[in-house]
Amino acid sequence: xxxxxxxxxxxxxxxxxATPILSSPDNSxxxxxxxxxxxxxxFNWMVSIRRKIHENPELGYQEFxxxxxxxxELHKLGIPYKxxxxxxxxxxxxxxxxxxxxxxxxxxxxxxxxxxxxxxxKSRVPGKMHACGHDAHVSMLLGAAKILKQHExxxxxxxxxxxxxxxxxxxxxxxxxxxxxxxxxxAIFGLxxxxxxxxxxxxxxxGPIMAGSGFFEAKIxxxxxxxxxxxxxxxxxxxxxxxxxxxxxxxxxxxxxLDSQVVTIAKFQGGSAFNVIPDYVTIGGTFRxxxxxxxxxxxxxxxxxxxxQAAVHRCNATVDFLEDWEPFNPPTVNxxxxxxxxxxxxxxxLGVDKVDxxxxxxxxxxxxxxxxxxxxGYFFMLGVRNASHKQFESVLHSPYLEINEDGLSxxxxxxxxxxxxxxxxxxxxxxxxxxxxxxxx
Ligand SMILES: *[C@@H]1O[C@H](CO)[C@@H](O)[C@H](O)[C@H]1NC(C)=O
Ligand SMILES: *[C@@H]1O[C@H](CO)[C@@H](O)[C@H](O)[C@H]1NC(C)=O
Ligand SMILES: *[C@@H]1O[C@H](CO)[C@@H](O)[C@H](O)[C@H]1NC(C)=O
Ligand SMILES: *[C@@H]1O[C@H](CO)[C@@H](O)[C@H](O)[C@H]1NC(C)=O
Ligand SMILES: *[C@@H]1O[C@H](CO)[C@@H](O)[C@H](O)[C@H]1NC(C)=O
Ligand SMILES: [Zn+2]
Ligand SMILES: [Zn+2]
Numbered sequence: 167x168x169x170x171x172x173x174x175x176x177x178x179x180x181x182x183x184a185t186p187i188l189s190s191p192d193n194s195x196x197x198x199x200x201x202x203x204x205x206x207x208x209f210n211w212m213v214s215i216r217r218k219i220h221e222n223p224e225l226g227y228q229e230f231x232x233x234x235x236x237x238x239e240l241h242k243l244g245i246p247y248k249x250x251x252x253x254x255x256x257x258x259x260x261x262x263x264x265x266x267x268x269x270x271x272x273x274x275x276x277x278x279x280x281x282x283x284x285x286x287x288k289s290r291v292p293g294k295m296h297a298c299g300h301d302a303h304v305s306m307l308l309g310a311a312k313i314l315k316q317h318e319x320x321x322x323x324x325x326x327x328x329x330x331x332x333x334x335x336x337x338x339x340x341x342x343x344x345x346x347x348x349x350x351x352x353a354i355f356g357l358x359x360x361x362x363x364x365x366x367x368x369x370x371x372x373g374p375i376m377a378g379s380g381f382f383e384a385k386i387x388x389x390x391x392x393x394x395x396x397x398x399x400x401x402x403x404x405x406x407x408x409x410x411x412x413x414x415x416x417x418x419x420x421x422x423x424l425d426s427q428v429v430t431i432a433k434f435q436g437g438s439a440f441n442v443i444p445d446y447v448t449i450g451g452t453f454r455x456x457x458x459x460x461x462x463x464x465x466x467x468x469x470x471x472x473x474x475q476a477a478v479h480r481c482n483a484t485v486d487f488l489e490d491w492e493p494f495n496p497p498t499v500n501x502x503x504x505x506x507x508x509x510x511x512x513x514x515x516l517g518v519d520k521v522d523x524x525x526x527x528x529x530x531x532x533x534x535x536x537x538x539x540x541x542x543g544y545f546f547m548l549g550v551r552n553a554s555h556k557q558f559e560s561v562l563h564s565p566y567l568e569i570n571e572d573g574l575s576x577x578x579x580x581x582x583x584x585x586x587x588x589x590x591x592x593x594x595x596x597x598x599x600x601x602x603x604x605x606x607x
Contacts, residue, residue, distance in 0.1 A: 199582045200515055202313045203575035211312070212574045215239065216305035217287040223276030223294040223301070226332030229254040232274045232304065236329050239308050243315050247327075252341035254331045260314040261324035266592040268585045269326040269354040269541070271534065272307035273300045273333035282565035297567045299359035302550065302574060304329060306357070309578025314586065323589035326351055337493040339536040352592065353504055354543040355584045356534045357577055361560040363549030365572050368512050368580070369522035370546035372505035376498035377426070378461045379531035381488050383433070383450035384409070384472045388481045390445040399443040403436055405479035406447040410434070412475045416467045427464060428454040428529050454529045456497050496535040504544035507591070511583050512546075516576070544584075548577045 202208060215235065224232050233254040240247050240258050247258035254274065281288050281295040289295045296302075311327050326348065332338030342348065363369060386406045391399035410431050421427045429451065436447030453468060455461040469485045476483035487494075505523070512521045525547065537543045550573035551560065561567070 199313050199586075200575065200579040202316065203309055203579040203582075208309055208312055208578065209575050212305040212309040212578060213571050215308060216301050216571065216574065219301040219304055220287050220296050221290050223289050223291055223296045224274075225278060225294060226275040226334055226336040226338060227253045229274040229331050233329070233331075236274075236304060236308065240311065243312055245311055245315055245327075248347065251345050251347045252331055252338060255338070255342055255347075256327075256329040257342075257347045258311060258327040258329075259324055260311060260318055260327065261321040261589070263324055265350060266323040266589055267326055267351045268323065268588045268592075269328055269348055269351045269537075270307060270310060270581045270585055271328040271330055271339075271354060271356040271537065272303040273330050273338065273533075274304055275300055275332050275334050275336075275338070277334055277563060279563075279565055283568055285568075295565065295567075297564060298334065298562050299361075299550070299567070299569060300333065302359050302569055302571075302577070303357070306574050306577035307581060309574060310581035310585070313578060313582040317582075317586065321586055321589060322593035325585045325589070328354075333533050335492045337533060337536070339533040340493055343536060343540060348537070348541060351541055353501075353588055354537045354541050355504070355508075355581065355588075356532075356537075356543070356545045357548045357580065358532070358545070359550045359562075359569055359573065359577075360547040361550055361552075361562065361567060361569055363547060364551045364553075365549050365570055366516055366576055367520045367522070367549040368516065368546050368576075369525040369549075370500060370505070370508060370544070371523065371525045371527065372500050372502045374456045374497050374499050375525065375527050375545060376532050376535070377428070377454040377456055377527075377529045378458070378495055378497040378535070379452055379454050380461070380465060380494040381450065381452050381492055382465075382468055382485055383448065383488060384483055384485045385446055385448050386472070386476045386481050386483045387446040388443070388479070391443050393439075393441040393443050396443065400480045401443050402447040402476075402479075402481050403444065405476050405481040406434065406436065406449055408479060409472050409475045409483070410449065412471050413468065416464065416471065420467060421460065421464075425460055426454075426456060426527075426529065427460055428452070429464065429468065454531065456527070458496070461494070461497070495531040495533050496539055498532045498535040498545055499538055500544050501538070501542035504542055507588060508544055508546060508584065511587055512580065515579060515583060546580075548573060548580070 388400035388402035431451040433450035437444040453464045550569040552570035
């Protein structure tokens with residue numbers, strides 16, 4: 167056994183020496199993916215899937231029909247998959263079935279808000295809308311699956327397609343990982359539509375690109391009574407007001423001014439009459455930072471300030487960081503090597519002036535970061551601006567969000583090309599290792 171093994175390695179090395187195609191990257195065929203993605207066969211199909219999902223938005227962990235659409239299309243393409251993964255998730259495979267493994271991820275969930283755009287494919291579910299473009303993400307990943315399947319013989323490893331539930335709260339990415347679905351995957355790519363970026367353009371950066379985020383809710387308890395006799399009450403409204411002011415000092419005077427952080431109170435509930443001091447007040451909000459250290463520091467100080475400042479006003483406070491409902495999102499941090507890979511692929515496909523490789527980070531959050539904690543990962547923004555739309559409508563989480571569907575071809579082609587060329591490169595690395603080992607013998 168060991169004898170024939172040695173023979174095999176030597177044999178492979180001979181082949182490697184004789185065929186330069188394996189030792190110098192020939193990625194030219196993967197650059198045609200954009201043409202494939204623009205053919206009516208692929209483009210119209212992606213558009214129809216996107217519209218179908220747009221009409222029937224489903225919230226986190228309820229993406230049953232979306233998941234069904236995905237599986238039925240995969241089935242038609244002859245692509246094997248695992249289901250259910252994390253309740254509604256689907257994990258599909260294109261390629262050899264052997265290492266190296268590279269993953270591509272799309273999220274599937276919608277938001278609990280009413281669509282305000284009047285068009286033929288408007289959401290048919292009152293109070294639910296794909297206002298973060300996850301309908302487009304799903305159709306682009308299916309587009310990539312279709313293109314990769316067309317070129318399956320040239321794929322030098324396995325592409326793992328991850329259709330993930332519950333990005334907008336609920337920690338879908340974490341659940342996918344907990345199920346071991348990404349075992350042996352050595353890199354993962356994800357994208358997000360950007361309605362402010364023109365078609366055919368992409369933006370990203372190496373290192374931190376989005377913040378870590380957490381939520382909190384606090385109950386500040388006093389003693390209710392007649393508003394005209396405050397000395398007989400302990401006023402939680404006054405206490406909560408001071409708590410909110412004090413919380414602002416954490417970012418303004420405890421954080422490094424060069425280390426971006428946010429603490430926002432977005433909820434303040436208390437009282438029901440003009441002449442009654444209530445028993446308690448509830449406040450809540452979000453906090454953001456770009457490093458674990460700053461994030462943990464914020465968490466600790468938010469709790470201390472709320473409890474301490476409430477006590478100044480003789481109130482008691484409890485603070486809940488709601489981690490059961492929504493686990494903290496770590497910061498989204500792009501791997502440096504994958505950044506280089508992304509820039510190569512994107513510049514080859516789109517041209518150097520269409521690739522912003524030094525995008526300004528922002529304080530939004532993405533649960534893609536959970537993958538990046540265990541696998542080198544890379545996240546980028548994809549242009550879907552529709553020139554005919556007014557600027558104020560063109561934002562994610564807006565009830566007026568519209569996207570330029572021409573962007574779907576670019577997303578699908580980039581997904582496919584990032585994965586296929588990654589595998590090609592790493593397959594060669596594997597051979598490189600064998601060669602080196604042999605040289606040492
Ligand atoms: C693809 O090939 C071109 C030259 O043919 C090369 O410049 C580029 O770096 C390659 N891209 C990747 C991702 O290997
Ligand atoms: C992942 O790697 C482990 C250890 O090398 C191996 O036992 C397992 O079969 C691999 N899983 C897949 C899906 O290839
Ligand atoms: C705060 O908690 C202490 C200890 O449980 C209790 O004695 C006190 O009455 C509470 N004060 C308010 C304002 O709820
Ligand atoms: C950040 O904290 C998380 C959770 O405690 C941990 O898994 C992760 O490795 C930390 N990341 C860094 C860069 O320290
Ligand atoms: C851009 O928006 C206009 C107006 O809503 C719409 O008619 C058009 O189809 C959109 N273009 C694309 C390519 O989606
Ligand atoms: Zn969103
Ligand atoms: Zn989103």
